[in-house]
Amino acid sequence: MIASDIRQGLRTGMLLAIVVVFLFLIGATSTLADILAGALKLGRAVSLQTVLALLALWLGSQAAKVSIEEKRPRWINTLLRAAVAGLSAGLVIGLTTLVFLRLHESGINLRTYLYQLSPDSLDLWSLGRSAQGAAVFHFLLPLVGCLLGAVLARGFREAPWRSATGRRVGALRESITRPLATAARTRWGRILLYAALGAVLILLPLRLNNYWNFTLGTVGIYVLMGLGLNIVVGLAGLLDLGYVVFFAVGSYTIGLLTAPTPHHLMWDFWIVLPIAIFLAAIIGVLLGIPVLRLRGDYLAIVTLGFGEIIRVLLKAEALSSFSNGPRGIPSIGQPAFFGLPFNSSADFMYMIIFSVLLVIFLTNRLQNSRVGRAWIAIREDETVARAMGINTLTSKLLAFGIGAAFAGLGGVLFASRSQFTGPDDFNLMVSINVLAVVIVGGMGSIPGVIAGAFVLKGLPEVLRELDAYRILSFGALLVAMMVLRPEGLIPSTRRRLEMQQARAAVSPPATPVSPPGPGGTA
């Protein structure tokens, strides 16, 4: 019992130490302290201590967490676990502090090697103390924090009023959501809901300033592309890591045909729009023909290769007479509406909203159609689908083509809105972002994709202070999503059931004597 307490405490402590040292090394502790200092009008040093203390408290409560096998651990176990966690974390953090501050005091510029350790952030970390003093402080803080956190968490868990409050909150939430859900199910309720949504969508672009129209427009473009990729990945089950190709085709078509350089064509936006979409679809089908025979992983890597090829080709000086090479295409044409210019952020917002609605409508019709059901059948089991008389190659090509067309539309809007496009707009991150939108939102689910685009492209804009850590947390979010909620934020019903089944199949056997690995119980 004691041994397991120590082990668990050590594990928690190491986790805290790694998190704190990592945040320190990437400079996030200073940033968090600054944000807190700004929000609460505190001194920076106090804010830093608060951030660290909160982390320690949280880890302490984790250390006190009652594991399933022990029903009622004694207080001494809880405290021992928290103490071990605090001690080990404190030792690591304190020693790190000592080493870095000593090096700093001896006049070495740590910034040459560790970019975020500026003298300013080191001074903040030392809290105005000497190296030894700061080390002792950073040793004591996790220890006290963990112990306090454990006591608080334990006390809170055993408090008599806790379950009653939980019930009351639940009842309150129910009393609000239940009538709304019922109302939304009636005919008039639904009409009212759609009317309200329509009014919001019409009024919103007018009320927002340029910045927000631009940001939400980007979210909208990602919704478009997400819905397109959703057909390829979510419905047909074809993993495409080179979706950016079709986005690039759309952008470059509008660029090359409407911009003064390099070809001086300057066609009208509305003529090029259908051409670009059609071209993207054709390219989708053409790329699809040779590769759609491939199995999942191979398909992923070939499409990834296509994505890289298109970027390198667009960037190549050798082709710059055609594509303007690395300089990109400036002053791309923008739409006009019966002679009136139609090119403010709000106008583009309307266009994006309209396109998104159109694409939602199309996707919705498609996924319940014969083709849509064929796609799902292919995703589930290709051999069986073929045995049922589905022409798998045609269906897959159709999925690729339609998905590509949506991306082409997204590319047109993107390039025309910013009046510029260049090879660097089309790196692998675009494909990954769109894929993440689909996966985080929920594969095969339209509301999921919309939610995913808002979370992944909209939320980072709101948290501008944390801009430096945006992509970092994006990566961490992807991993966390996959581990904690692989079916996505708003999963389609089918997907949710599948995931639950999969999880039930891999859950560990109940008794330790049964053989390891996924058993035959599934």
Place this chain on the structure above:
Amino acid sequence: MPESAAPARIRKRITPYQIAQIVIGLGFLAFVAWRLYEVLVVEHTYGPDTWLKFAISGLIVGSVYALITIGYTLVYAILRMINFAHSEVFMVGAFAGFFVFEALKSLPVGTGGHPFIEVYPIPSIILGFAAGIVTSMVTGVALERIAYRPLRGAPRLVPLISAVGASIFLQNAAQLMFGPQRRTFVNLPALDRNLGWTLTVGGKPVLITYTGVFTFILAIVLLVSLYLIVQRTRLGRAMRAVSENKQTAALMGIDVDSVISQTFAISGVLAGAAGVMWGIHYGQIHAYVGFIPGIKAFTAAVLGGIGNIPGAMLGAMTLGLIESLGPGGLGMDFQLKDVIAFSILVLVLIFRPSGILGEVLSEEKL
């Protein structure tokens, strides 16, 4: 009679896929033949010394790719997943080597106060490689524990996305910690990257750098020892058993989790060594240094037949040679070498999806 004739007719029908294959194949062959004729017969763009230089750099880059490729192939063979974050395992190793070499450069030794790296050149190299290898190994194992193990048995897309996330996370963590600038690797006293043996070919000198030879030989040694580990040791046998069938392997008394961890550790060792080699030979590293070699190595794994170790080595060497000889041979811009590498991948997958040495996987194995 009609019953027996029908299947034969079906088999003879040419599918659209085959038409696409034929068109693409003939087009590609015609293009290559035309460019080769232009470059070799009409223009004589390069002399034999330049071709030799291309080939040597191809072999060196191929040997680095081979070490990374093994990581992809081993993990694929066992888990049937693309370890997308493997390129970051490589990058982390390169950085660990970089920091150790920097520290040894500024560490004075003895009475003269000469830096450690000049007084003990060989131990310095060993220390640098040890740091890279250990860091990469730990990263690889931690990656598996945090990002992949909880997802075992989930649909195939799920671990792939998790791997992509881990890769983005590691790249950006490295960029935040170590800064966005490129870092110049220490030019080791024992292995100066500007020095080497000089051959004379066609009256012109061809420099074979010490670092290049060192990289090539060390890579071959590591690859051979890996092959021996997989073929001859108990762990290797366990790995092969797990790659055949996890359940059965577990019933035979193999600790599947531990074998998977050790596979990630071995992949990490090779990637870490490759990272330090990359730094020593090419001299520059940055947070995104792993990306292109990572994709190339995966391409090589597919080229050789994924899951197949000799195939991975062969694929990596082939890819290295193609991408260094290709732009010259086809008379194209050297920026386009990545395009050539990926076109090769696409062509291989169209005509021989199982790769050069790969077996045809049955559906059950997926």
